[in-house]
Amino acid sequence: MDFISLVEARQSTRKFDPEKKVKPEDILFCLEAMRLSPSASNAQPYFFHVCEAEKAKQVAKATQSAGLNRFSTDAPVQIVICEAPYNATASLGARFRNQDYRxxxxxxAAIHFVLAAAEKGLGTCMxxxxxxxxxxxILGVSDRxxxxxxxxxxxxxxxxxxxxxxLDQLTDFIANKEVSSSQ
Ligand SMILES: Cc1cc2nc3c(=O)[nH]c(=O)nc-3n(C[C@H](O)[C@H](O)[C@H](O)COP(=O)(O)O)c2cc1C
Structure with a gap:
């Protein structure tokens, strides 16, 4: 699939087929696409837990309250993304520039994963x-x-x-336009 077709094909799935299992090689394909994603100072400050079977059901339940996300129970796989620490360079850059790169x-990383999933014909919902x-x-971790x-x-x-x-609401093009400084 060309890139724009893939972007158009990806949408949030809120009706999963509970009978249809996901092939392990397709999950590995998505994880590899995630692994190749860029990150600030190449810190890769994340960890992806792939939850299946009973663990997936437990995680799905934890996404449901106030009537939201009831559909997640039917998804056979739940990916839980934890935040991992920065490396020293990213940590310094974040503090110096007052930015949260994580x-x-x-x-x-998540968009790499879900676009790869769309390529494989899988539905995802972040x-x-x-x-x-x-x-x-459920996971026995203390990470965010x-x-x-x-x-x-x-x-x-x-x-x-x-x-x-x-696009007008989301973007502008700036070349020689006068910009008023707030400083
Ligand atoms: C960070 C993030 C959190 C989201 N949380 C939820 C959620 O809890 N439940 C849900 O049904 N959709 C959730 N979504 C999906 C968005 O509602 C959806 O991406 C948006 O409405 C655009 O629709 P599309 O994904 O079908 O293009 C989330 C998306 C993102 C990126």
Whole structure:
């Protein structure tokens, strides 16, 4: 698939087929795409836990409250993304420049993963609504948990038109325009 077709094909799946298992080699394909993603100072400050079977069900449950994410139970695989420490260079850069590169890096790694999944015909939904303490208990870790990705096959879910802001709302082009300084 060419890149734009892949970007258009990826959408958040909220109707998974509970009967259809995900092939381990497809998960490995997505993990390899994640592994090759760029990160600030090449720190790769993340760890991906692949949860399957009963663990996946437990993690899915921890993403459900206030009526949200009920669909995640039907996804056979849940990826839990933990934040790992910076390396020394990234840590210094972050402090010096007052930036948090870790969440940026995690977002980039996650998009590599979900686009690779779309390439394999898999459905994914990135989940930011979850009970962090509960997932830490399930996995026996104390790391910050930043994102969960539900993975499986979509069931009867047509491709939706993407609702997005216009390019004008999201971008501008600056060359010689006068810019008023706030400093
Ligand atoms: C960081 C992040 C957190 C998200 N959390 C949730 C979530 O908890 N539940 C959910 O149904 N969708 C969640 N989404 C999916 C977004 O709602 C979705 O990406 C957005 O509406 C655009 O739709 P699309 O992914 O189908 O293109 C999340 C997406 C991101 C990037």
């Amino acid at each position: 969440s940026v890096d995690i977002g980039i 989940l930011g609504w979850f009970d962090e303490k509960r997932i830490q208990e 948990i930043r994102l969960v990705i539900s993975v499986g096959y979509a069931k009867d879910e047509p491709l939706r038109r993407k609702k997005r802001k216009s």
